[in-house]
Amino acid sequence: MADTRDRLLTATAELFRRQGYNGTSVKQVTTAAHAPFGSLYHHFPGGKEELAEAVIRTSGDAYQQLFELIYAGAADPASAVTDFFDGAALVLEETDYVDACPIGTVALEVASTNDRLRAATADVFAGWMHAASSRLQSAGIPPGQAAALATTMVAAIEGGFMLSRAARSPEPMRSVGRLVRQLVVAALAEAAASTR
Amino acid sequence: MADTRDRLLTATAELFRRQGYNGTSVKQVTTAAHAPFGSLYHHFPGGKEELAEAVIRTSGDAYQQLFELIYAGAADPASAVTDFFDGAALVLEETDYVDACPIGTVALEVASTNDRLRAATADVFAGWMHAASSRLQSAGIPPGQAAALATTMVAAIEGGFMLSRAARSPEPMRSVGRLVRQLVVAALAEAAASTR
DNA sequence: TCGGGTCTAGAGCGATCACTCTAATAGAGT
């Protein structure tokens, strides 16, 4: 069945979120996925590392789609930012500060210890930044500025997750979102002024 | 000797930086610290967890002192921000992206799995934000706005570490720093305008 | 010179780690 593979991926993503890469054992994964132990090594012959890379890339894509969905539903780039940060804050609150970015914890863990996984996280971050950057450019912000703004948005989201989870409070995420919104508003105003 | 304890703390901080809490074994710690294995449990009877808490708190204090040092040497709050972010970017570059925040990785790892360590990281972050906030208030920014700005600074630093380490590039940290500086400049201008 | 703490030193403990191996089963094509 192909869905054993999917169950392994989603169970691993869930576990990575709350306890990271090193804190998650393969036994835990197969138990949570209701999958036989041997199946993990059938679907991911490279073992834990291959599983982790697949989780990083698929979770990264899923998160990007969430971003695009929110962006599409928002009136303008500035309110998209608010929707995204406030939405993340709300989800954190409702899930007891567990349901955060499935990439962030792993990204820091592997950055200096596993180049394959490090590269996978870098690809995911680059994809997010590219998506955000092109939206901002479509709204009239020049490429260089849009890229810097997109980088800051991603950094702020990840930093917001860290602070909100540590403090067990949605406030850091919301505060950060308001200031990122301010940056977007300023960039849009500047762009509008220069094209006039 | 009290300095065995210190060697254990600094060696652990170094290891936590590059491989996190779960990725660091106590055997590794004692080897790196050139300390006998038994000494770890003499100085930290609570074992790995007690050691980790001590590392979180002492490293947090050390980082705060670094911030205050940079702030004291800067001409104004805005250039202090630039100095801090660009300094972090430079250190990352020079240390092969290893010498980042010793708290960040651990904070995400333990946020949902170890309440004692989670509380320690929350205390450290709160200390940093309080320090930054009071500096900003001294520069004339109202308390609520200063607190939000301080939160965003810390989130941006941590997010910048994550992106720069993943991409193995100092650029994300620098880009984020420039935009955080812009927020500080705007807040200072607003404060100056309102007191006139 | 002698006790009595502090600290060093590392062998050894059960538990758990990621992973391998063999065997049974399922399902599709002929």
Add this chain to the structure above:
DNA sequence: ACTCTATTAGAGTGATCGCTCTAGACCCGA
């Protein structure tokens, strides 16, 4: 009905995990 491949199933592997335990070394006041 009969393969043949894909997948399930889990016992068993050596290595490593955090930690305990005992024994010796060191230092200081009496």
